[in-house]
Amino acid sequence: MEIPYNVKERPDTGLYNGKLGVWFFLASEVMLFGGLFSAYIFLRNGVDYWPHGTDYLDVPLATLNTLFLISSSVTMVMSWASLKLNDFKKFKMYCGTTLLFALAFLVVKYFEYSAKFAHDPPYLPSTNNFLGIYFTMTGLHVLHILGGMLVIGYYFGPGSKMWKTEPERFTNRIEIVGLYWHFVDLVWIFLFPVLYLL
């Protein structure tokens, strides 16, 4: 049996089902990260002294990571636009570049975390509330990056076969993955100043 409305728009919503589905999923993600931002405000207001991000964290590295994520968002949306222009080669190039930017983000994050653990005494989530919320929020964000890379990697590799048989459906899938990826970028846009700069 064919799944309905994965290409054609559903008359009552005006959208194909997957698109509305991913927006509902992103709504739940907003609440997941929202809970942590709420906890951050609660922890910060509950103490007389809250460290400045620069006391523990590396701002230049985080700035570099911000640029990596912004760039990956652009290449992601360009990969969707390439499919809309029927240019599969360009799609592959942009999609691959998105993966490379995501990988670069993870490499920088690895060096950041390693520096914390190697510090004498080590900076651990249990050291204080600041580091506790830092590792929780950035750790959850890293898991989202990994999840995104897995899906983007699938559509870059074996999943891209669908372009030959159902190009419109494949384009919609890339749009959906893109929406998720931009959300991950959007979360970082707030994490960066909140944890590192303020």
Added chain:
Amino acid sequence: MTPEEVKHHIKTYVIVFVALAFLTVVTVAISYLDIGVVPGIALGLFVASIKASLVACYFMHLIDERTTIYWTVIATAISFLILIFIPIGAMLAQARVY
């Protein structure tokens, strides 16, 4: 969407990317300003909100979407604000007690 429309979108994506990169530098620069904690936080979050709006409006195409998605986003934003105002409300209540 016609190929011409897509090409127009691509130009917008490039402009938004440049704006986002510039605003990232602005965000970092603000953190070095000696304007006090609360104004610093307000300004930093204001710039972050502009960046987030650019991503949502142009990369996520919210600027031109269906009503169903707008309702989903509005309901999410209200729920998020409630979550954020719970600790702020607690802080204000505590300030009134002492």
